[in-house]
Amino acid sequence: MSLDLAQLQALAAAVDTGTFDAAAGRLHVTPSAISQRIRALENTVGSILLTRSKPVRVTEVGATYLALARKIDALTLDTLAGPGSDQPLSLPIAVNGDSLATWVLPALAPLAGDIRFTFHREDQDHSTALLRDGTVMAAITTEATPVQGCTARPLGTMRYRMLASPDFAARWFASGADAATIARAPVVVFDAKDDLQHRYVRDRWDTTIDQHPHYVPSSNDFVAAVEQGFGWATLPDLQSAPLLARGTLVELDPGHHLDVALHWQQWALSTTALERTAAAISDAAGRALT
DSSP, X not given: OOOOHHHHHHHHHHHHHSSHXXXXXXXXXXXXXHHHHHHHHHHHXXXXXXXXXXXOEXXXXXXXXXXXXXXXXXXXXXXXXXXXXXXXXXXXXXXXXXHIIIIIHHHXXXXXXXXXXXXXXXXXXXXXXHHHTTSOSEEEESOOSOOTTEEEEEEXXXXXXXXXXXXXXXXXXXXXXXXXXXXXXXXXXXXXXXXXXXXXXXXXXXXXXXXXXXXXXXXXXXXXXXXXXXXXXXXXXXXXXXXXXXXXXEESSTTOOEEEEEEEEEESOOOHHHHHHHHHHHHHHHHHOO
16 A cells, blocks of 8 residues: 555644645645545545544544654654754654653753754643654653554653642641541642542542542642642642742651652654653653652
């Protein structure tokens, strides 16, 4: 089976922009040409690759060909950005919010003049989905098993502790943290995908969090909400250590913690942007993580 590059480009443009009209504008062709190219690609592979919704969405089979289109594009850009070129490198990566707010940005700052990063903030338990559909070329994830077409390496662990403001602790955990106090005390959660608080409670007391949480989907605001007494939460040592030292946060369950193992997964390609970024991430993780 022979695949047509223009057809793959049309597929990626349609997914990126959401409509055939917008894809046509990006590729400087007509919407009819986009439709014909995608239909021809579907005929070639024998499967529907896009659902014709608004925005269009890639199917499970289509995700495989979308990833291929983006890999070809990445290799092309890497070649064009070779020695003597003014063409910047680019790299979309998925990073969990806690890593992004603590150690990842300083790690990659020295590369920012040469590589244009697109950061996708995604929970570490869900970021491999973005690798599978080709949205990102690399991801920080809890998944140790490589996604098809990717390589994986361990980075280390982020350590989380159960924390709250002193006033909150005095009100809700005066007798200490246990299954009974957990059942009553408000909790702060990043978003619907955030399972860290639930995981801590399951592992520690074999129970669940029943009440509706405060959702605060921003890493810095999340910490601020805990400091200001909205509820308790598990926070990484990298972020909470200075706040504990200042006394604006206190430990609710001293002597206990939750370790989250992180891994770096990337496409099995050798591009300058990927290799430089992987080296910087690995080096920084060796210093920041346990």
